[in-house]
Amino acid sequence: MHYRNFLVLSLSTLALVAAPRPALGQQGGATDGYTRAAALFHAGQFHESLTAIDEYISAHPQDARALVLRGDDKADLGGQRAALKDYDAALKMNPRYQYGYVTRCETRLLLDDDSGALADCEMALKLDSSDPLAYEDRGDVQFARQAYDLALADYDKAVSLGRSNAYLFAARCDSERLVGNIDLAKADCDKSLILDPKSRRGLWAFGRIALVEKRYGDGISTLTAYIALDPNKSTTAYYFRALANNALKNYGAALADLNIYVQRAPTDGDGYKERALALYGRGDKNAARNDLSTAKLRYTKGGDQAGAARVAAMLEAVSAGRDPTP
Numbered sequence: 001m002h003y004r005n006f007l008v009l010s011l012s013t014l015a016l017v018a019a020p021r022p023a024l025g026q027q028g029g030a031t032d033g034y035t036r037a038a039a040l041f042h043a044g045q046f047h048e049s050l051t052a053i054d055e056y057i058s059a060h061p062q063d064a065r066a067l068v069l070r071g072d073d074k075a076d077l078g079g080q081r082a083a084l085k086d087y088d089a090a091l092k093m094n095p096r097y098q099y100g101y102v103t104r105c106e107t108r109l110l111l112d113d114d115s116g117a118l119a120d121c122e123m124a125l126k127l128d129s130s131d132p133l134a135y136e137d138r139g140d141v142q143f144a145r146q147a148y149d150l151a152l153a154d155y156d157k158a159v160s161l162g163r164s165n166a167y168l169f170a171a172r173c174d175s176e177r178l179v180g181n182i183d184l185a186k187a188d189c190d191k192s193l194i195l196d197p198k199s200r201r202g203l204w205a206f207g208r209i210a211l212v213e214k215r216y217g218d219g220i221s222t223l224t225a226y227i228a229l230d231p232n233k234s235t236t237a238y239y240f241r242a243l244a245n246n247a248l249k250n251y252g253a254a255l256a257d258l259n260i261y262v263q264r265a266p267t268d269g270d271g272y273k274e275r276a277l278a279l280y281g282r283g284d285k286n287a288a289r290n291d292l293s294t295a296k297l298r299y300t301k302g303g304d305q306a307g308a309a310r311v312a313a314m315l316e317a318v319s320a321g322r323d324p325t326p
Helices: 028-042 046-059 064-076 080-093 098-110 114-127 132-144 148-160 166-178 182-195 200-212 216-229 235-247 251-264 269-281 285-301 305-319
Strands: none
Touching: 028 046, 028 064, 046 064, 064 080, 064 098, 080 098, 098 114, 098 132, 114 132, 132 148, 132 166, 148 166, 166 182, 166 200, 182 200, 200 216, 200 235, 216 235, 235 251, 235 269, 251 269, 269 285, 269 305, 285 305
């Protein structure tokens, strides 16, 4: 399995790495070559592992498991499409290699092929219905499809089968929040951050729970820690941190975050609407009206008539000298 990037909310996630399952029936130098490459992969030395497995494959081109390992190396080095080619070749050689479907499921999800990812995870579970990683990965696919109840069921199954890592508990926390099980979600978020205080998925999920409960200070501090770990992959977190700062009337901090968010997501009406509130709070009514007008346009173009109507009411309020209550 390769490290995953959590993109379903424009976020990043880190999952624990499982070493590829060793090939069967290999002896002597052949086994040593594969095993050395697998050990390098497991240690996070992906460039070195890729070099080693390339050497091994040159002598054993029909080894499906080696091709999958090379795919995992490429995926963790950012070459998702190159990895997919190796997985495809491996599964053509060995259509019953269960782990190959698991890891291809992850890569297809990262490439926004939700249907292909789901098909791969389903095949993996058909071949081995007791594999907790396959349930976790299928949960990720269902989460990306916004089928949060199905995602939660798969995460529950992965936990019941003994899988335990910060990413999984954070993903389950997010799913529980989205189906309304706030108390269960809080417990899973706590578990996630106990296992790994720097889990980005854990920090994200904990921060979102805090905002739901209007614990804005906790939300801001947690999202700040999340952003600090990878500012370039934190676009949505800037928006939610700004929302919390607006709620606390920290308009300067909210405006700084919303400037970043609007620059990165210029077609999202929510960003302009929220920035209008920060601008209004700082006394810049003209700029607030401009952002509300832009928000109305974005909502209209996106077919969100209800959003456009809400912003129109906010514009009317500002023009009449009233606060633009969302």
